[in-house]
Amino acid sequence: IAKRLDGLEWAYVPYRRPGLPLAQGIVERLRPGVDVLILANHGLVVAAETVAGAEALLRRVTGLLARPPREVAEPNLVALTALIGHTGYRLPADVEAHAVAIDPESRRMAAGGSLYPDHVIFLGQGSVVARPGEDVMRVTERCGTAPVAILFPGLGVLMRGDASPGANAMQRCLADVTARVDVAAKLNYLTAAENDELINWDAEKYRQKLNAAGS
Incomplete structure (x- = not known):
């Protein structure tokens, strides 16, 4: 810099x-x-x-x-639609959001943790990446809750049906950011304490309440 x-x-x-x-x-x-x-x-x-x-x-x-984004393949919308089934999940608002699940380096960065506060607020801590053979139900069972977003390697991203416009924007942001980070860069993720500090911050809880009321 x-x-x-x-x-x-x-x-x-x-x-x-x-x-x-x-x-x-x-x-x-x-x-x-x-x-x-x-x-x-x-x-x-x-x-x-x-x-x-x-x-x-x-x-x-x-x-x-400015850095140019890495080129990635198109999302597999057919496979993603099949995964949706009756789960209540849906495709993200922006097709560009899928890139973080398709590009291995972007996916690695996303899986490492939370990169900025609004990610924690709108998407939760870090990113949930489906393991080989997992569908939405199995990912939810492993996590103990339904993640706001699930990254399916090589396919794309699915968003929970009630994901807010802010969550959609943050998922697109994650794809845009990770696609431009040097693969050799050392990333400074938020620590567990910093994640918890955001989640339990009264001012942020109030902002989230207003966001939910307006969505």
């Missing part, structure tokens, strides 16, 4: 839980002149005097950091 952002005034902020902890983390790293923040396991923040200036800086930074 440092090499790609050479010439820009930027700062890196280690992961903190959203809300006050993250705000405190930003204050600790902020220095005069900085107008680009890289928030670990969160994303990007840019600042400017005008909306147009912020948009131009955003485009510049994302252009400098």
Whole structure:
């Protein structure tokens, strides 16, 4: 990142839980002149005097950091539809969401854990990958609950029937992100404690309640 952002005034902020902890983390790293923040396991923040200036800086930074996605085969919709049966599951809203289950490297990254807070909130901790020979029922039995999303290697993704628009967006996001990560990169997943902190955070519970009411 440092090499790609050479010439820009930027700062890196280690992961903190959203809300006050993250705000405190930003204050600790902020220095005069900085107008680009890289928030670990969160994303990007840019600042400017005008909306147009912020948009131009955003485009510049994302252009400098852009990576092309790995190419993947098309999802096997016939096989996925057969797996749906009477399970109550469905195909994801975006066909691009399937890529994370089809590409072995993306699937490996997804199976490793949670990469950012909204994944935990909308999809649960990490990603559930079906084992050889498993169908939806067997995956649910193994997990003890019906996962919001199930990755079927080489086939694609199935979403639980009641998955919210936010969950659909996060499943697409997971495919978009993992497809662009260098296969040799060391990923910083959220720890078990950080996952639990998000799930049990009262402010997030309230946000989820509002999200459910609006879906």
